[in-house]
Amino acid sequence: MEGVLNQLPIGLSIGAVLLLIALGLTFTFGQMGVVNMAHGEFIMAGAYTAYLLQGVGFLIALPAAFVVAGLMGLVLERTLIRRFYGRPLDTLLLTWGVSLLLQQLARDLFGAPNVQVASPAWLRGGIGILPYNRLFIMALAAASVLAIWAYMNRTGQGRRMRAVMQNRRLAATSGIDTGRVDQRTFFIGSGLAGVAGVALTLIGPVGPTLGTYYIVDAFLVVVAGGLGQLRGAVLAAAGLGLLNSYAEFWSDASLAKVVVFMAIIGFLQVRPQGLFFVRSRALS
Amino acid sequence: MRNSLWRTGAAFTLAAVTLAACAGQSSTNDTAASSGGSDTIKVGILHSLSGTMAISEVTVRDAELLAIEEINAAGGVLGKKLEPVVEDGASDWPTFAEKATKLIAQDKVATVFGGWTSASRKAMLPVFEKRKALLWYPVQYEGLESSPYIFYTGATTNQQIVPGLDYLKEKGKKKLFLVGSDYVFPRTANKIIKAYAAANGMEVLGEEYTPLGHTEYSTLVNKIVEAKPDAVFNTLNGDSNVAFFKQLKSAGISADQMPVMSVSVAEEEVRGIGVDNVAGHLVAWNYYQTTDTPANEKFVAAFKAKYGADKVTSDPMEAGYNAVYLWAEAVKKAGTSEVEAVKKAAGGVSLDRPEGEVTIDGDNQHVYKTARIGVVQPDGQIKEVWNSGEPIKPDPYLKTYSWAGGLV
Numbered sequence: 001m002e003g004v005l006n007q008l009p010i011g012l013s014i015g016a017v018l019l020l021i022a023l024g025l026t027f028t029f030g031q032m033g034v035v036n037m038a039h040g041e042f043i044m045a046g047a048y049t050a051y052l053l054q055g056v057g058f059l060i061a062l063p064a065a066f067v068v069a070g071l072m073g074l075v076l077e078r079t080l081i082r083r084f085y086g087r088p089l090d091t092l093l094l095t096w097g098v099s100l101l102l103q104q105l106a107r108d109l110f111g112a113p114n115v116q117v118a119s120p121a122w123l124r125g126g127i128g129i130l131p132y133n134r135l136f137i138m139a140l141a142a143a144s145v146l147a148i149w150a151y152m153n154r155t156g157q158g159r160r161m162r163a164v165m166q167n168r169r170l171a172a173t174s175g176i177d178t179g180r181v182d183q184r185t186f187f188i189g190s191g192l193a194g195v196a197g198v199a200l201t202l203i204g205p206v207g208p209t210l211g212t213y214y215i216v217d218a219f220l221v222v223v224a225g226g227l228g229q230l231r232g233a234v235l236a237a238a239g240l241g242l243l244n245s246y247a248e249f250w251s252d253a254s255l256a257k258v259v260v261f262m263a264i265i266g267f268l269q270v271r272p273q274g275l276f277f278v279r280s281r282a283l284s
Numbered sequence: 285m286r287n288s289l290w291r292t293g294a295a296f297t298l299a300a301v302t303l304a305a306c307a308g309q310s311s312t313n314d315t316a317a318s319s320g321g322s323d324t325i326k327v328g329i330l331h332s333l334s335g336t337m338a339i340s341e342v343t344v345r346d347a348e349l350l351a352i353e354e355i356n357a358a359g360g361v362l363g364k365k366l367e368p369v370v371e372d373g374a375s376d377w378p379t380f381a382e383k384a385t386k387l388i389a390q391d392k393v394a395t396v397f398g399g400w401t402s403a404s405r406k407a408m409l410p411v412f413e414k415r416k417a418l419l420w421y422p423v424q425y426e427g428l429e430s431s432p433y434i435f436y437t438g439a440t441t442n443q444q445i446v447p448g449l450d451y452l453k454e455k456g457k458k459k460l461f462l463v464g465s466d467y468v469f470p471r472t473a474n475k476i477i478k479a480y481a482a483a484n485g486m487e488v489l490g491e492e493y494t495p496l497g498h499t500e501y502s503t504l505v506n507k508i509v510e511a512k513p514d515a516v517f518n519t520l521n522g523d524s525n526v527a528f529f530k531q532l533k534s535a536g537i538s539a540d541q542m543p544v545m546s547v548s549v550a551e552e553e554v555r556g557i558g559v560d561n562v563a564g565h566l567v568a569w570n571y572y573q574t575t576d577t578p579a580n581e582k583f584v585a586a587f588k589a590k591y592g593a594d595k596v597t598s599d600p601m602e603a604g605y606n607a608v609y610l611w612a613e614a615v616k617k618a619g620t621s622e623v624e625a626v627k628k629a630a631g632g633v634s635l636d637r638p639e640g641e642v643t644i645d646g647d648n649q650h651v652y653k654t655a656r657i658g659v660v661q662p663d664g665q666i667k668e669v670w671n672s673g674e675p676i677k678p679d680p681y682l683k684t685y686s687w688a689g690g691l692v
Contacts, residue, residue, distance in 0.1 A: 002510070003506055003507065003509075003510040006506050006509075007503065007506065010502045010503055010506055013502060014500055014502065014503075017500070103334075104334065107334070107338065112333075112338045112339050112342045113339045113340075113342075113343070113552055113553075113555065113556050114339060114523060114526055114553075114555070114556025114557075115555075115556065116555055116556060116557075116558045116559070117558070118558060118560060119530075119534070119560075124534070125536070126534065126535070126536060129502075129506060129509070129535070131531075131534035131535060131536070132534075133534050134502070134534070200499075202530070202534075203499070203527060203530055203531055203534075204499040204523075204526060204527045204530065205499065205523035205524075205526035205527060205556060206526075206556075207339055207523060207556065208338075209335065209336050209338075209339075209497075209523070210523075212336070212497070213497050213498075213499050213523070214499075244500070244503075245502075245503055248503040248504070249503055249506070249507070252492055252493055252494075253466075253492065253493065253494035253495060253498055253500075253503075253504065254466050254493060254494065254495050256503075257495060
């Protein structure tokens with residue numbers, strides 16, 4: 001019985017991981033419609049940033065990874081993706097190729113084997129079944145959501161971002177520099193992937209192919225939550241985390257994956273646009 | 285008009301360059317092939333250099349290249365230098381079969397050293413059997429196989445898993461929890477473990493599989509905590525080990541309370557997992573970097589000299605390194621690198637290797653190996669705490685174990 005109860009916080013902590021890896025995608029995929037397969041590699045870049053900054057401090061790695069991954073995203077957007085707006089299939093192939101390049105780059109720079117990132121001492125131990133590092137990830141996910149919410153709703157930049165998302169041409173005619181907004185959106189989205197990467201060093205492997213383990217889950221959360229919907233992503237991540245946790249508890253990990261996929265397929269049959277969506281002419 | 289002229293010109297130039305390149309290519313190929321006949325023997329090396337398995341397989345390729353270099357420095361085989369042809373299996377099983385075909389048919393290699401996962405070996409097996417070519421497979425595996433065209437230089441189950449279970453039994457660990465990746469090796473290994481447990485008064489409290497590349501182990505750790513086993517037998521492969529040990533450790537489970545016996549965690553993996561997370565846990569192999577033999581001292585020194593002082597050596601690397609030497613010895617004995625003659629000559633070939641004496645068993649083309657149980661040390665090395673005393677005869681079908689009757 002204790003095991004069943006334990007699965008509740010475990011499910012929420014799985015949800016927090018899902019949310020953290022998907023937050024960046026709610027920007028790049030959700031807001032801009034860019035299917036960025038290299039998102040996982042930005043997560044990897046964040047993890048390697050934590051590796052390089054090990055002596056300096058774990059908390060410093062968070063903003064550093066945000067900037068590193070954000071700049072990588074910005075370069076990708078300026079040099080390549082910008083030329084492919086409105087062509088999702090081409091973007092998909094393009095960014096997939098970029099993801100392979102980045103994986104090989106990481107392999108050349110850091111070697112094929114996983115590297116070791118030691119957890120900071122203050123994250124050892126835990127409360128009940130939940131270790132401190134899981135609680136830290138949950139807190140980080142919550143803080144990120146709050147920060148994004150404030151940015152989107154309380155700043156001029158955020159309002160412009162939403163305006164461009166809802167109707168690009170109308171926003172442009174109102175005098176918003178949509179190109180600049182795109183750059184900023186991509187920087188933030190990619191930077192959030194970097195932050196997720198730092199957090200993932202606490203619980204998972206740090207190697208060149210790290211991104212490939214999380215990219216599918218990240219897309220699932222965004223699609224199930226509704227494109228560009230923050231509250232949708234939060235609810236979808238929590239729901240999928242709990243579903244995964246209990247499905248695995250009562251069956252096994254492979255079957256749990258099947259259950260989650262089936263649930264998402266079924267759900268999208270009923271609500272093809274996800275949990276939440278914006279009614280707007282631009283999207284139809 | 286000018287524009288289209290320019291285009292036509294460009295197209296012609298491109299075509300000419302391409303043709304010239306092709307011609308250049310084929311002429312170099314010709315010379316390579318003809319020189320292959322005179323003073324070199326080509327050997328194929330086929331491991332995943334990209335994708336999820338690259339983490340492990342790149343190191344085996346390095347060890348095999350080192351062996352080839354050493355053999356060449358000592359004068360080669362039958363007066364000929366070995367010329368490695370390296371291909372990337374890309375962690376993708378059909379690619380392994382395709383590249384194996386390429387190495388055999390196009391490069392005409394004398395033998396191939398390659399593979400890591402059982403899935404890659406199973407994909408290559410029909411290629412080698414059909415084309416009557418030789419594969420040397422360097423990794424411990426689940427047994428129950430004995431292809432006439434494969435030599436197995438890693439351990440089969442009675443040289444690794446069974447000794448691991450003997451050790452746990454000796455230490456009074458009666459209740460086991462089995463954790464593995466969801467593919468052929470862990471599933472077969474666990475079948476053997478359950479049969480052993482049933483015959484030896486041990487109890488299996490749980491048996492869990494996770495997909496390759498799985499990174500979320502909190503639920504599984506919760507199940508293990510609930511079941512309260514004496515020990516965990518771990519057949520996870522690849523990066524999952526990192527996630528598993530990190531999450532086990534942060535759940536507050538220590539090696540003293542509940543040791544994990546792993547069969548796919550060696551020196552290289554220990555570094556990726558983080559020594560903190562895995563120190564004190566048990567591993568079962570046939571070789572450690574710390575294994576105390578003169579041949580190993582030489583191997584470790586040569587490997588560090590070639591690839592860097594921070595590199596570690598591990599069991600599959602040593603088995604790959606041995607494979608090249610064993611093949612070269614069989615070729616010398618046969619007097620030719622022709623496949624059937626080498627196969628015939630290989631039986632009984634015995635060499636003093638880093639892990640001690642290894643001998644090829646002519647009946648099943650496996651190798652006599654000494655089993656060793658080790659404990660991961662805080663410095664990332666593995667300390668041997670038990671060994672079988674002498675090389676164990678390979679028994680891939682476990683015919684000599686009464687409890688294994690129902691398995692085959």
